[in-house]
Amino acid sequence: MFAQVGDRIVVDGIHHEGDRRAGVITAVRHADGAPPYEVRWLDDGRKSLIFPGDEAEIEHSSPTGSKV
Incomplete structure (x- = not known):
């Protein structure tokens, strides 16, 4: 799982x-x-700090998805 600031x-x-x-x-x-x-x-x-598991999904804010 990868995300960037602004993703949901x-x-x-x-x-x-x-x-x-x-x-x-x-x-x-x-x-x-x-x-x-x-x-x-x-x-x-x-606000909280989380370590998401299998029950979490990232919705990327940009059309290119997450930065890697």
Whole structure:
């Protein structure tokens, strides 16, 4: 999984069916775009550092996708 600042991340809940959370990636700690990511969550505006797993999907903000 690779991302850049401005991409959206969508995480499906693993404990409660139907729970989804979306956020905007505000910082990437590695030059190649690998996790972890700092994310501002759209539902409450809070920021957190995440190491996304298989339940997460990146929606790239640019048509070229992630930078590698």
